[in-house]
Amino acid sequence: SWALRKQMGFEFQVESGEDYAKTDPLYAGKFHTVVRCKQHGMVSDPGAYVKALAQHFEDSGGELVLADVTGLGQDNTGKPFLDSSSGKMSADKLVLTAGVWSRPFMEKMGIKVPMESERGYHLELKSPESYPVNPMMVASGKFAVTPMKGRIRCAGVVEFGGTKAGPEDGPIKMLRTHVESLFNDLNYDETEEWLGHRPAITDSLPMLGQISSDQEIYTAFGHQHLGLTGGAKSGKILSDIITQNPINLDLSPYRPDRFSA
Template identity: 40%
Template sequence: MSTAADHKKPPVVVIGAGIVGVSTAIWLQRDGHDVILVDRAEPGEGTSYGNGGVLASCSIVPVTVPGLLRKAPRMLFDPHEPLFLKWSYLPRLAPWLRRYLAHCTPEHARRIAAALAPIIGDSLADHQALSAGTGAERWLTPSDYVFVYNDRAHFDGDVFGWGIRKDHGFVWDELAGEALRTYEPALAPHLGFAVRLAGHGTIIDPGRYVKDLAAHVVAQGGRILRGEATDFVRKDGRVVGVRIGGETLPCSAVVLATGVWSKPLCRKLGIDVPLESERGYHVELWEPSVMPRAPCMIASGKFVMTPMDGRLRLAGIVEFGGLDASPSRAPFDLLMRNVRAALPGLRWKDETEWMGHRPAPADSIPLIGKVPGVEGAWLGFGHHHVGLTGGPKTGRILAQLVSGRKPNLDLAPYAPSRFQ
């Protein structure tokens, strides 16, 4: 005699327990799905751990702005610039790099910004909705986001990017001279101009935030499985299982959200994504003598100083060198030189260092949506610098798609089919 349990629908398997995967799992549970999170590490220990911690809604302008082609060679040979390359990796990087740099035009930059804005433009509200009632909301703080320049002429040099932000409805206050000193007295005297954007937010401990969200998934009846997904089991054109460590985990659907590690599994699904690791670095200064009142992007060094729980996190730097090479010393040293210049007199008790991997598609637009030609398979990765910022909205969209609902958003720019 069969029971209701015998006919229970298999769970949705979400591969990847970073911010995108955990957000997807929570929204799936709120839609009534049974969920299993799979990751080879503990939740929140990958790229989601080491980001700058800013809910950077205004960060819709891609790295590939007009002029990058002219500036990049000089930047690579200048130890004071935040762009690094492990030269031995260049032959492997070259095919991706050609496609990436082909987007350094005004038209492409505006198109990419138009795609990013719906995913990250309301990040604070998206995180508030995601974290409500989970216990993770204690790590979420509304804040300004401040871009600091040497002077107004320095700011005017970024007119293209600020024009894009203005076109998408972002507004800001200008702070100069005494107004800037009053707002942020710790800044060095040579930093004389800033723009302040309200309505942003800070995650004051990104790793703990994602772990608490994952704990909520478990508290709501979900499971977290430690292991590495290696393949999919298909039947009649539909994914019905995930291969993990020689075993098969049955599923009703699968969501792939493993960031830069998604490429091999995408190939199993018939998609070859031009995806590279954009290696990011951070240094944390514990018990600092000075703490900025809000996250500050120091434009001259392209790094952000974020006040966090008990420490100041310095994050930024772009390095290309693949997934396997060990961290480089120079990016850490540059972050330290930059913060000493920005906050003279800063002292701290201890410091920690981290390097991680941002998932960078060649067109700078994340993949969000159905795998073409495969039923029950969905992708959510490729957010470059804004994975934390866009994770909750991406997870909500994916949960809607798995549930058979149509999001109130044109998903064409994010379609995985563009790389089929």
């Protein structure tokens, strides 16, 4: 709730839709009330962001291999390995970060992971004639609008349908109806639709840590709706765990084996 956010120190300001339109004229006449949340960030091009991270990894001496992983575990000498379409690979440490697809690998190692895909969709308006100034969560339609490079992205919907089935028409139609009603007077070139998988564990917490003290296999998945937001922090925590840097946090709620005990 907003009261809880306030209690936890989040800064926000409630204003009328009319006042907010002075900041963001694209929304003139669209909202009754807007809550302006301070100190938020956004990524203007998530694809470019991930590519830049991969480039940074390579520039720092890492080797990027794009391959399908078919199995992983620990060999007789205690070294982690994985089988892949590029052959068998072994390493001193292995980190499993396959999002919702991590579950079968964990289950093969005997670790229970109550995780499902919360499927979500986005609709992008390409080359719009103007852009919103800020990202906006449209509470009435339960979707988020983000101004991105060359497009406006409108993302939302939670659907349980697994990872194998393709996109459904119903959710995207619902999203399109809300988006077209919000931007009914905006010109843009075309739209693009996308289906993605949020890796959602039943307690909404990621699995972050070593799978057991005698295996050099670590996990970092299960960030549900907030993987882009939480990824950097989780990466830092995991690197501290692996390099045995002291961490001033209770990580027990994130234990990868918390459902197996």
